Amino acid sequence: MAPWPVAVQGCGRKPGRAEAVKSLSPMPAVSFQSVSKTYSTPRGPFHALSGVGLDIEEGEFFGLLGPNGAGKTTLISILAGLARASSGRVLVQGSDVQQDYAQARRKLGVVPQELVFDPFFNVREALRFQSGYFGVKGNDDWIDELLHSLGLTDKAQANMRQLSGGMKRRVLVAQALVHKPPIIVLDEPTAGVDVELRQTLWHFIAKLNKQGHTVLLTTHYLEEAEALCGRIAMLKNGRVVALDRTSELLKAASGNVLVFKTDSALPGALAAQARVTGRVVQLAANDAQDIERHLATLREAGVEVQDIEIRRADLEDVFLNVMAAAAASEETAGASPQPWGYA
Numbered sequence: 001m002a003p004w005p006v007a008v009q010g011c012g013r014k015p016g017r018a019e020a021v022k023s024l025s026p027m028p029a030v031s032f033q034s035v036s037k038t039y040s041t042p043r044g045p046f047h048a049l050s051g052v053g054l055d056i057e058e059g060e061f062f063g064l065l066g067p068n069g070a071g072k073t074t075l076i077s078i079l080a081g082l083a084r085a086s087s088g089r090v091l092v093q094g095s096d097v098q099q100d101y102a103q104a105r106r107k108l109g110v111v112p113q114e115l116v117f118d119p120f121f122n123v124r125e126a127l128r129f130q131s132g133y134f135g136v137k138g139n140d141d142w143i144d145e146l147l148h149s150l151g152l153t154d155k156a157q158a159n160m161r162q163l164s165g166g167m168k169r170r171v172l173v174a175q176a177l178v179h180k181p182p183i184i185v186l187d188e189p190t191a192g193v194d195v196e197l198r199q200t201l202w203h204f205i206a207k208l209n210k211q212g213h214t215v216l217l218t219t220h221y222l223e224e225a226e227a228l229c230g231r232i233a234m235l236k237n238g239r240v241v242a243l244d245r246t247s248e249l250l251k252a253a254s255g256n257v258l259v260f261k262t263d264s265a266l267p268g269a270l271a272a273q274a275r276v277t278g279r280v281v282q283l284a285a286n287d288a289q290d291i292e293r294h295l296a297t298l299r300e301a302g303v304e305v306q307d308i309e310i311r312r313a314d315l316e317d318v319f320l321n322v323m324a325a326a327a328a329s330e331e332t333a334g335a336s337p338q339p340w341g342y343a
Contacts, residue, residue, distance in 0.1 A: 026058060027091075027093065027094050028055035028056055028057050028058070028091075029056050029057060029058045029059075029060065029092070029093055029182070029183050029214040030055070030056040030079065030090070030091070030092055030093075030183060030214070030216065031055045031056075031089075031090070031091040032052050032053055032054050032055070032075065032079075032088070032090055033053055033088050033089040033090070033091070034051050034052070034053050034087065034088040034089075035049055035051070035052045035053070035075065035078060035085050035087075035088035035089070035090060036049050036050055036051055036052070036085065036086050036087045036088055036238075037049040037071075037074055037078065037083065037085055037086050037238075038086045047237075047238055048071050048074045048238050049071045049074055049075060049078075049085075049238040050237075050238045050239050051088070051239070052071070052075060052088070052235070052238070052239070052240055053088075053240070054233055054240060054243055056214060056216060057214075058212075058214055059209070059212050059213075059214055060214055060215070060230055060231060061206075061209050061214075061215045061217070061228055061229050061230050062214070062215065062216050062217065062229060062230070062231050062232070062233070063217050063218075063219070063225040063228070063229030063231070063232040063233070063246070064076075064216060064217065064218045064232075064233055064235065065218070065219070065222070065225060065232060065233070065234045065235070065319060066218075066234055066235035066236055067236065067323065069237075070235040070236050070237065070238070071235050071237070071238040071239075072187070072218045072235055073113065073187060073218070074238075075235075076110070076185055076187050076216075076218065078090055078097065079092070079097060079108070079110075079185065079216075080097075080105070080108060080110045080185065081097050081098075081101050081104065081105055084098065085098075091104075092104040092107050092108060092183065093107050093182065093183070095107065106134055106179070106181070107181055107182055107183055108181050108183050108185060109176035109177050109178075109179065109181035109183070109184045109185065110176055110185040110187070111172050111173050111176045111184075111185065111186045111187060111189050112172065112187055113187050113188045113191065115165060115168045115169065115172070116172070117160040117161075117163075117168055117171065117172075118160060119159070119160055119161045121159070121160060122156070122157050122158055122159050122160070123147070123152055123155050123156050123157070123158055123160065123163075123171055123174075124143065124147075124156045124157065126160060126171060126175065127143045127146065127147075127171075127174055127175060127178050128140075128143070130175045130178045130179070131143070131178050131179060133179075134178075134179035136178070136179045136180075139178070142178070142180065143174075143178065146174040146177060146178065147174065149200075149204045150170045150173060150174055150200060150201070150204060151170065151196075151197075151200050152167070152170050152171065152174065155167055165192065165193070166193045166194055166197050169189070169190075169193050169197065170197060170200075170201075172189075173186075173189065173201060177208075181213075182212075182213060182214060183213070183214045183215075183216070184205065184208065184213055184214070184215045184216070185215075185216045186205070186215065186216065186217045186218070186219075187218050188218055188219060188220065189201060189217075189219070190219065190221060190224065191219075191220070198224075202224070202228065205228075206228065215228075217229060222314070222315045222316045222319055223314070223315070223316075225246075225315060226246060226250075226314060226315035229246055230245060230246060231243075231244065231245050231246065232244070232245075232246050232249060232315075234319065234322050234323075236322075236323055236326045236327075237326075237330070239326075241322055241323075241325075241326040242322045246315070249315070249318050250313070250314070250315065250318060252318070253313040253317050253318040253321060255284060255285065255286045255287075255312075255313050256284075256285045256286070256287075256290075256291070256310050256311065256312060256313065257282050257283065257284055257285065257310070257311050257312070257313055257317060258282070258283045258284075258285045258290075258291050258294050258295075258308070258310055259280065259281070259282050259283075259307075259308070259309045259310070259311060260280075260281055260305040260306065260307060260308045260309070261279045261280055261281070261305065261306045261307045262279060262281060262303055262304060262305050262306065263279060263304070264301075264302070264303040264304060265303075266281065266298075266301075266303065267297060267298070267300075267301040267303070269297060270283060270294065270297055270298070275320070281305075284313075284317070285310070291310065
């Protein structure tokens with residue numbers, strides 16, 4: 001299998017003409033420069049991040065994907081100033097998140113995973129107080145637009161304690177956007193929320209992105225990342241294992257997937273390569289011959305199948321392939337397992 005494209009740093013040589021021209025281009029919205037984070041644990045040092053280096057350009061809709069414990073939230077916490085990197089730098093439109101933390105923080109709007117709210121205020125008051133944290137006054141018109149765009153207008157006078165989990169999530173998004181930050185960071189923004197909120201949120205965020213806002217998204221809903229993100233980085237065990245345009249990642253996984261339902265056990269030859277979710281079975285198939293071989297094997301084993309369909313490989317297939325390749329590479333290199341994971 002060909003290696004997945006990843007970011008490559010300079011190797012101490014003098015920059016060529018192309019690199020010199022690139023250096024004159026506008027600075028990235030966010031720049032992670034060899035960022036590492038190590039925690040001390042009873043079992044020894046835990047490397048949550050190991051030399052993560054990537055740039056997010058102005059106006060990008062960028063996806064950050066990875067399994068639980070890959071380091072996504074750690075990276076975002078360092079970006080937001082909630083954690084300090086053990087080594088490396090993070091710049092937000094040129095402002096260092098440690099040395100120029102006030103400037104860097106004003107440029108960010110962060111929607112966290114957790115539902116954090118103040119129980120003493122109603123929705124409008126919470127947004128006004130959030131504005132005040134950034135020195136923004138008299139922005140009731142923008143607050144009204146946020147309330148309308150996120151379906152919160154009829155909840156403006158409701159106490160935060162009275163809201164459902166989905167409504168609290170909407171308020172978190174509004175709080176992140178109330179000071180009109182140029183960079184929006186969404187850490188699992190649709191986890192555990194209904195379809196209506198997902199559609200409302202993505203319509204609004206996509207509109208802001210078209211207006212020039214940079215968006216950094218982490219999500220486990222890979223169909224969202226495939227539909228929204230122009231470029232994607234994948235993390236595993238604190239390292240970048242893939243980084244490229246979404247379209248190029250999908251091209252690298254060109255092929256088909258045979259999908260069907262069955263109540264029978266799969267024969268060993270297919271069971272080892274199948275992805276099974278309940279009754280639904282998915283098998284990779286590069287061409288028509290692969291599909292014919294899979295079906296013949298099922299017939300010979302007496303497996304009854306239903307609802308057969310063939311679809312193109314999607315970002316979920318790419319993700320699983322990348323993670324499997326990264327795991328195989330770590331095993332070959334003799335990488336020792338981490339004591340336990342940090343999100």
